Amino acid sequence: MAYRVFKFGGSSLADTACISQVAEIIRQDPNRLTVVVSAMGGVTDALDSLAQQAVQGNRSNEKQQLETLRQRHQGVIQELTAPEDKETLAGDVDRVIAELATIFSSVETLGELTAKVHARVVSSGERMMASILASVLRSDKLDAQFLDATELIKLHKELGSLVPNHEKSIQQVQSVLIPRLNQGQTAIIPGFIGESPDGDVMTLGRGGSDYSATLLGSFLKADTVTLYKEVDGLLTADPRYVPNTRVVPELHYREAAELAYYGAKVLHPRAIIPLIPQGIPLIIKNTFKPALSGTLIAGDVSPGAYPVKALTAVSRQAMISVEGNGMMGVPGMAARTFGAMAQEDISVSLITQASSESSICFVVPQKEAQGAREALERAFKYEIEFRLIDEIKIKRDQCVIAIVGLGMSGTHGIAARAFQCIHHKEINVNAIAQGSSELNISVVIEENQMGPALRALHREYRLNRIK
Amino acid sequence: MAYRVFKFGGSSLADTACISQVAEIIRQDPNRLTVVVSAMGGVTDALDSLAQQAVQGNRSNEKQQLETLRQRHQGVIQELTAPEDKETLAGDVDRVIAELATIFSSVETLGELTAKVHARVVSSGERMMASILASVLRSDKLDAQFLDATELIKLHKELGSLVPNHEKSIQQVQSVLIPRLNQGQTAIIPGFIGESPDGDVMTLGRGGSDYSATLLGSFLKADTVTLYKEVDGLLTADPRYVPNTRVVPELHYREAAELAYYGAKVLHPRAIIPLIPQGIPLIIKNTFKPALSGTLIAGDVSPGAYPVKALTAVSRQAMISVEGNGMMGVPGMAARTFGAMAQEDISVSLITQASSESSICFVVPQKEAQGAREALERAFKYEIEFRLIDEIKIKRDQCVIAIVGLGMSGTHGIAARAFQCIHHKEINVNAIAQGSSELNISVVIEENQMGPALRALHREYRLNRIK
Amino acid sequence: MAYRVFKFGGSSLADTACISQVAEIIRQDPNRLTVVVSAMGGVTDALDSLAQQAVQGNRSNEKQQLETLRQRHQGVIQELTAPEDKETLAGDVDRVIAELATIFSSVETLGELTAKVHARVVSSGERMMASILASVLRSDKLDAQFLDATELIKLHKELGSLVPNHEKSIQQVQSVLIPRLNQGQTAIIPGFIGESPDGDVMTLGRGGSDYSATLLGSFLKADTVTLYKEVDGLLTADPRYVPNTRVVPELHYREAAELAYYGAKVLHPRAIIPLIPQGIPLIIKNTFKPALSGTLIAGDVSPGAYPVKALTAVSRQAMISVEGNGMMGVPGMAARTFGAMAQEDISVSLITQASSESSICFVVPQKEAQGAREALERAFKYEIEFRLIDEIKIKRDQCVIAIVGLGMSGTHGIAARAFQCIHHKEINVNAIAQGSSELNISVVIEENQMGPALRALHREYRLNRIK
Amino acid sequence: MAYRVFKFGGSSLADTACISQVAEIIRQDPNRLTVVVSAMGGVTDALDSLAQQAVQGNRSNEKQQLETLRQRHQGVIQELTAPEDKETLAGDVDRVIAELATIFSSVETLGELTAKVHARVVSSGERMMASILASVLRSDKLDAQFLDATELIKLHKELGSLVPNHEKSIQQVQSVLIPRLNQGQTAIIPGFIGESPDGDVMTLGRGGSDYSATLLGSFLKADTVTLYKEVDGLLTADPRYVPNTRVVPELHYREAAELAYYGAKVLHPRAIIPLIPQGIPLIIKNTFKPALSGTLIAGDVSPGAYPVKALTAVSRQAMISVEGNGMMGVPGMAARTFGAMAQEDISVSLITQASSESSICFVVPQKEAQGAREALERAFKYEIEFRLIDEIKIKRDQCVIAIVGLGMSGTHGIAARAFQCIHHKEINVNAIAQGSSELNISVVIEENQMGPALRALHREYRLNRIK
Known part of the structure; x- marks a missing residue:
């Protein structure tokens, strides 16, 4: 017990410096910690765009863009990962990049981009990032291990959509994730994906990696789930229109959901839902200012002195x-x-x-x-x-x-x-x-x-x- | 053109004095005027109650109550109607009262009160009143004639309920009512009823005689419809809760409907609807203070100085x-x-x-x-x-x-x-x-x-x- | 145990001679016997026709026809009933006839013939007949008593129609009918009717008094139900088209239902249904040739030598x-x-x-x-x-x-x-x-x-x- | 006018000898003739099987099987086609085979076989055959030209399935096919396929190439449609159970549909439907015994001496x-x-x-x-x-x-x-x-x-x- 979940978004994983900062945060207290990661900043969009271009037969920039992706990941590997992992990780990245090229070629040949192939392409960023981050942590003596989300988050069809199968996922979390956490491992898990009943990787849709984190939090009955982002927390108003906005220190789930409904960029309301039944607190923090307390979202927040938040x-x-x-x-x-x-x-x-x-x-x-x-x-x-x-x-x-x-x-x-x-x-x-x-x-x-x-x-x- | 419709409610027709007052109002300008009347005050309720008692086999007070009804009508006949009509009208009233007794007896025998029989019973008040009022007016040289609503307001079934058949009713109004009005007659029409497709008299339901008046107003393309009641008009608020309420001089249809929705006693919102398409003004006046202008309800009412009415x-x-x-x-x-x-x-x-x-x-x-x-x-x-x-x-x-x-x-x-x-x-x-x-x-x-x-x-x- | 039900149709009760014959049949073995009777031959049709005429306001023949009905029943009373009952029965018949006249008058007044009033009118024939037959039997020392079907056959609404409420009816049969039968009474019950949930008499519809008999048979778990008619049984074919037809001695329920489906005059298939679950045999016999064995309809009839029946x-x-x-x-x-x-x-x-x-x-x-x-x-x-x-x-x-x-x-x-x-x-x-x-x-x-x-x-x- | 449609099945196109026989039949009267062809015998099944294996990642036999397919087509090209076409056709076949290998490789990579890709694979047999047959005929001075079915048979979605869009297809037949036929060309068209609203090749489903032929017959208002098969016609009974069966010489559409309903191997009932409204006769003949008259299926067939056919x-x-x-x-x-x-x-x-x-x-x-x-x-x-x-x-x-x-x-x-x-x-x-x-x-x-x-x-x- 006393499990916690951290989630780091793409902007928090944009380059070597960011990733070091992330590693630093994890190292503060890696105990019984599950870390969900997005892809490196910009990677998911780049992969999506390459897939869309491939199906149109427009692959002129592909090689160069894949090379860029490759170099970004290889750079992190060279600088930050554990020496004993470098070769393996570098090989893995090369293999993934090569495989993507093969997939894009097949997509071009067949002229179709199915949901299944799309999920396979876009999820590769999260997976590479999770492997790399695990090694970065290991280089500093942490027992951090990559664990694929497809082993934990099982989906099934309900009313025509693929949604998390809570029962099966909880079984997996109990048999696969919890024993590792209890043995002192820190689990590094790619966000945004789950496994379809046919065994294929599929994306989770709206809410993305935040949703992965809160789902895992609920399956784990975690103490808290913390979403590390590049903002200080949820604000009192949109700073583009209002000067002197402040971070709201505490919000009830329902207040947060109400704010999230129209301001989906910081937090999708769907990501709050898994936490509500068990009352697990959700914290929004800034990766780059970890000393700030951010915004705490929970079910037992008292109204306080400010009736309007x-x-x-x-x-x-x-x-x-x-x-x-x-x-x-x-x-x-x-x-x-x-x-x-x-x-x-x-x-x-x-x-x-x-x-x-x-x-x-x-x-x-x-x-x-x-x-x-x-x-x-x-x-x-x-x-x-x-x-x-x-x-x-x-x-x-x-x-x-x-x-x-x-x-x-x-x-x-x-x-x-x-x-x-x-x-x-x-x-x-x-x-x-x-x-x-x-x-x-x-x-x-x-x-x-x-x-x-x-x-x-x-x-x-x-x-x-x-x- | 220039047709008008007046409607007088039961409280405006409660006794000889009231009826004289009503006749006085009509005499001011009887030209192209259609008058819809309710039954004498209290008569409809009394008839309904007698019918309900008959079906229960409880007829102990019936004779006396019918006699009271008979005397109320005979009193008006004796005092106010044209001398040449008195005998006929008195005979008619006796006949109606006798027929009601027969009906109640039959209802008791059969132990059932069907909608059709109920309509026949309760509508007899309006019919007697209309006949009597026509004669009261004739006694003062007006060419006022009773005209039965069943000849004008034809009903048909729609979605399981009997509702006015506009097309047929307009035909009837054009062929039966308008020629009379154009020849100088004032038509006195019992409210509350229409004719079913089977030729039976049926009641109109919610909105009652007010609805009869506004329906006839719309079929006639009348200039105005005036509902004479025992109140000065629609008030700014409920006087039971608020001192110093005032009559609202002018209201838009929609304002009136909104007020009527919760305050159905003065005006049922259903009674407004027939007037809206043609924009026919509806006036609520007090029979006993005809000098007061009452409340005017129309489609082209300007907001005026009082944004809240x-x-x-x-x-x-x-x-x-x-x-x-x-x-x-x-x-x-x-x-x-x-x-x-x-x-x-x-x-x-x-x-x-x-x-x-x-x-x-x-x-x-x-x-x-x-x-x-x-x-x-x-x-x-x-x-x-x-x-x-x-x-x-x-x-x-x-x-x-x-x-x-x-x-x-x-x-x-x-x-x-x-x-x-x-x-x-x-x-x-x-x-x-x-x-x-x-x-x-x-x-x-x-x-x-x-x-x-x-x-x-x-x-x-x-x-x-x-x- | 060992209860039996007999049912006699209208043609079997057409006059004094017929009724004597019916009484003779009952006297053979009155033990634990329930007798269901139709109205005297022609009476139901006459009452229905009078009711239809009344609603049209056409009552010119009514008085004479009611008098004929009265005399037919009074004749039977005078000739056949127990001396001590004659006065009461004669008074009852006069009262029923007078009441019918009042009902017809009410029906004319109100211009409507509802299902409830119709049931009340047409069922009076069965009720008079049952009272009279009970007395006829008593005149010969049988303890025969009239018992109204409304006390036994309770109806409820199912899918919009009134149908027998088995549970309630069985309760009634057990508490009202069986104790009397067990005390040696023979119950004489008017057919064709039951009681609505509102306590009104209602007709049973298709299958008529035969259906009353088989329903009571099933509620009683009778040994047999015998329908006495004026035919020898079910025939091998329609004698209007085929010479040399024969009575079919035995039929399976399903064979009988199949024959009844198109030949509803002798037996409506609906009347067979109540007997099927308990396998109670149904016998069709000729009132006037009781020695003939008629047609036996049951569930365990063997095909026999004649594959086609x-x-x-x-x-x-x-x-x-x-x-x-x-x-x-x-x-x-x-x-x-x-x-x-x-x-x-x-x-x-x-x-x-x-x-x-x-x-x-x-x-x-x-x-x-x-x-x-x-x-x-x-x-x-x-x-x-x-x-x-x-x-x-x-x-x-x-x-x-x-x-x-x-x-x-x-x-x-x-x-x-x-x-x-x-x-x-x-x-x-x-x-x-x-x-x-x-x-x-x-x-x-x-x-x-x-x-x-x-x-x-x-x-x-x-x-x-x-x- | 006087258009005709022939359709040759796969068994009629199994090898060089068969194809020569088909060419011989066409040459008898190539005027205003539209020829629909299946793939060479066995090719469609082979392609389907390779596609199914590719999606399973089981491609061990693929190379050899594609080579066999290549050689079968190349063999026909070498022996039978017009000398001036040989090089082009041989190149085309090589290109198709290479493309299939690429598709199978892509299918393996992506692990999915969509309906669209499947249609593209299995239709390549018909398309190669049609190109080759056109040249075989040209080698004997006929003006025979390949015309792709996707240009003629346009599909649209109805109630969730892709079905022929008659209006659009008739437009195409009138603007593309009929002018060529009128100029003396013989059109050689691959069966089994049409074009989806998105411009993709799709298969026609039940009835296959026979359905292509009868659809084109109806769009052309053809005089006759002849289906050349390897059987003499529709038989009087299944020869596996009955000795001495005979070919039925003439059948009404409805007789044929009735026979086809249970014996779908020779003729699917769906293939008859397009011909019924215009009464276009359908003939089933044996490619290898063209002298036999086969079975004629039409709407004006007289019952003849044999009431049972x-x-x-x-x-x-x-x-x-x-x-x-x-x-x-x-x-x-x-x-x-x-x-x-x-x-x-x-x-x-x-x-x-x-x-x-x-x-x-x-x-x-x-x-x-x-x-x-x-x-x-x-x-x-x-x-x-x-x-x-x-x-x-x-x-x-x-x-x-x-x-x-x-x-x-x-x-x-x-x-x-x-x-x-x-x-x-x-x-x-x-x-x-x-x-x-x-x-x-x-x-x-x-x-x-x-x-x-x-x-x-x-x-x-x-x-x-x-x-």
Whole structure:
């Protein structure tokens, strides 16, 4: 017990200096530690791009790019790895690079890039990195060993998608990973991948290596999972729009998920889910400033003095409204509206219906707006024809701002302050929603007022002083 | 052209004095006028109650009650109708009363009260009243004639319910009603009823005689429809909770529908619908203070100086929330939630989902809350079992307050003022929704704070001075 | 144990002489006997017709017809019942007749004849008859008592229809009927009716009083159920077409059901069903020739020397065929064909599809043929348009002859003899089916060849000698 | 006009001698002739097998087998093709073989064999053959040209499968093929393939090159389509069981489809369908005995002197029966039975239900029997539990014999003779069906009696003398 999981992203593994820093962090306390790694910075994108080019028969730069990849890995091997591993590792990298060339050639020949081949290609970066990092650690007397994620994370098909098979994966973690950890090994595992029921390597999809880390954390019943990134933690607001943003020191899972929903770059909300049932804390830290405490995300975080913890905003949204007096009091309008959206696979964010069912409005990404309108026009063909529903309206260029904080629930006047301060900026609010979870208040405003609104709200809730 | 429809409710036709007043109003301008009448005040309820008693075999009071009904109608006939009609009308009333006794006897014998027989019984009040009122008017030289609603309002079955057959009804109005109006007749028509495809009289259901009047208004392409009631118009708020309420002078259809949705006693929202496509104005006036201008409801009403026009509130509501991080970003949670409600025929009022799809909340009448929870637990059985959804929560004893006014859309700060003033009263807001129609802001609060909240908001928007 | 059920039909209870004969039969062995009776011959039809006329307001003959009914029952009472019952019974009959007049009057007044009122009217014949017969038996020292079927046969709703609630009915039979039988009473019970969950009398529908008898037989776990009718038993063929028909002495349930399916006049197949699970024998006897052994229907009847036991024929049928090479080998054509029929509630009798699924044919009553074609054209719209299916064909004026006998299974050449003998008559066979139950061979021929075919087959299988 | 299509199968193109024979046939009348070719005998199977081995990484024999394929084609090129083409063709074949080796190597590398790659591999045999045959014909002064099927047969997706896009294909045939034919060219086209909407070569599936030929025949509105095979035509019965079988000289499309349904080796029923709408005759001839007239299949074939034209039999079938008196007269039992089969994708052949709906029986391939039973038990769970349906029965080891001939309809006694002769052999008939199309009588018998039954019937209908 007392297992921990660290995960290092690509930017934390970009070159020799970075990798040394990573090794330094691990060495602080390698006991019962599982380390999940991404590929070296830029490697996954490069491999994906080469695969896409191969299927188009466009392989002119391939040789040179593979050589670059080879040299980046060989460089790390020469400088950092254990002397006794150098030859083997160098041979492995050469072999992987050669194999990639063969695969790209086959892809070109057959003119197809299947999901299976794609996974095999893009996962090679993580695998090389994990092997190398294990040796780097061994060079400093750590018993660190590469362990392939395909041995641990087993996938199965559910409703047509490959998803983790918890039962089987837990069995593997118990029989393969835990004994090694208990014997003092530090396990270095490539992120982003698992094994399909047919025994093929497959990628995990949304959430990537972060998801690998939190899955392993849950399978291990770990004490903590730490995601090392190149940011100090989750911020109170987007620094491109707001000066004086701060790292939020503590967040509840649900606050974090809410922030992650629109700000997927730092953390995908899917990566939080595996930790929730067991209440395992998730820590976001900066690889290059390990002394900073980062952001702690957990289930038992108290609201604290700051009822509002962060602002999040997403632009390029469209607000769709279905209005019609003809439907008043007739059950089923909401069901049909969202049924039409679900059928088209359009994810709906803010929803609001004020009192009667005569009008319902919701937000979708702007690029889905036209499809949403058409789906609704099909679904309500009869009602539109008989004027029970007036036309389906779209307001484009909208932005949703969410004011997030579990503490709002016990504090009067949060909403009043929000509207007051938006009002003072003469910003018009197109829709408002605050749900019973009292976790956030969301407002829809015109996109071009996003910056002023964020700045005003950030100041209002004194988020520049959060701690 | 220039047709008008007046409708007088039961309280406006309660006795000789009332009926004289009604006749006086009609005489002011009887030209091209169609008058829809309810039964004399109390008559419909009395007939319904006698029918219900007959089917139970409990007819001990029947004779006396029928005699009371007979005398009320005969009194009006003796005092007010044209001398040449008195004998015929008196005979008609006696005949109707006798027929009702026969029907009740048959109902008792057979032990069943079918919808058809019920309609026949309860509609007899409207029919007697219409005949009598026509004669009252004739006694003052008006060419007023009784015209049965079954000749005009034809019903057909749609999706299992009897609803007006517009095409056929318009044909009837054009061939039967309009020629009479054009010849100078004033048509007196019993409200509440229409004719089934089998030729039976049937009641119109929700909206009653008001609905008859607005249907006829739309079939006639009338200039206006006026509903004469015993109130001065639609009020700024419920006077039981708020002192100094005022009549709202003008409302848009949608504002009125929104108010009507929760305050069905004055006006059922269904009665507004027939007027919307053609933009026919609807006027609510007080029969006994005809000089007051009442409330005008139309499609081209300008917002005016008062962005908020009225408050409406409904208590005994429950707020239901479905929360779960596991569903984040997966399309279809809203569709499934409201699909479950529609299947159980539960009408949903305020809905809110703040930004991510991880939590959705909505309001249902408190008595439906348990059924709603069970339906959701069935619908999300799998997700609850695997903890993708936390439990379905119900907050009981809630009240929804809607702040209604189309002008809110162009005026900054309405929301801010609302929350500011609720905040000052230390009232906690459990959910907020403002849709794109910008017609209302709705808040969910604890039921026991309804009065203070209404009073504070009424003062805040200075609704005691509306004009 | 050793309970028996007798049922006497209307023709067996047509007048004083008949009823004496019935009483005589019962007196032979009244022990543990339950007697189910129909109304006096013609009474049910007369009551139904009076009710139909009342709803039309056509009651001119009613008084006279009710008087006739009254006199028929009073006559029996005067001549046959126990002296001490005469006054009571006579009063009861007068009361029932008066009540019927009141009901008809109410039905006329309300203009509706609901299922509930109809059941109440038509069941009064059975009830009077049961009361009278009990007294007739008492006049000869038998302890015979009227017992109302509503106390025994309890109905509930299943899939929208009222059907017997076995569990509840068995409880009633055990607590109400069996104790009386065990005390030496003979129970006289009106047939055709049961009690709805609301406590109303309702008719049992298809199968009528025979069904009452077999239901009670099964609830009682009776030794036998005997249906006394005015025929000698089930015949080898329809005597209108075939000379020298004979009573079939013994039949298996399934043979009887097969014969009953097309010849519902003597026995509705539904009446056989309750007896099957417990294997209770059913006997069809002639009330007026009680010495004849009639037809015994049971589950353990051996095939005997006559592999073919009877012929049955139904005319006014249409044969429908769906043909199309385009559907060959594609699963689902049969499902869609019969799905279309089920949706239209069209009962399909003979079905045949020879080897490939390129053509399927089946028989429906001629009056359903057009509806069947239209349903199929809708169901196969696409396939017809693209000529995957040629048009849907109907052959009218067809007749289905079934050659019935369980013994056919073990005897070679039955089919050969059938076709040989039809062939010799130069009768063309339009379709043939023999299923695995080897219970019957069915052929479809032109209606005008029914007589010759039946006669030839009857001769071929020597059915004129069956015993 | 006057276009014709010939198709030569692989056995007709097995070696130099065969191909010379094919060329000889074409030369007889090359005018407006379209020739569809399979690959050289055995080539398609060899390619498929190599592809399957490559994906397993088992390529040890590949080189040798590709060399054999190369030599077979080179041999034909050397011996038979036009001198001026030899070098090009030889180069083409070498290139195809080399490309196949590259593809197999890529398939091995990637470990996947997609449908697209498989089609590309297996179609190369047809393409080489078509090129070579064109040159063989040119060597004898014919203007024969290779034309790729991907230019003519365009596919699109319908209900999830790729099927011919008639509209587009007809456009291509009119703009690409017909002008060439009209200029005196003979078009030599590889069979078995078409082009997907993405521009990839795809195989046509069931019916193969025969289907290519009849599709092109229909697109061309050809006068005739001739399929050259290594058999004399369709036979009166399977010669393995019946001595003295004969070629059936003429068959109606439907007779042929019926025979093809169970005897798919000579002709797949799907290949007949394209010709039916336009009534284009299909001829089956023997490449090596071109003087024999073979079998003519058309829509206007007269029944002729032989009402029965052929027998067909299929063994390893199971007969399933659903029996239950509880369902009698209730619509929908057939629909539910076959609905259950369709849902499981089980193709049902002979169906029979004799008169009442109390028992229905049908035949499925024996390997589907258990699945069918389980599906029925699920579908009739309730009815089985309440004993409305007795258990679902399966009779295994059954054989369906179909006696096929359109002339049966006008001829009495066909059925009688069938049953008489089966009866004389003491063969028991388990089920019989003859549909309204009067095209066939089908009987289900025990599998081990198939030979005797076929021989007896063949003799009975004197099929050994058909002409």
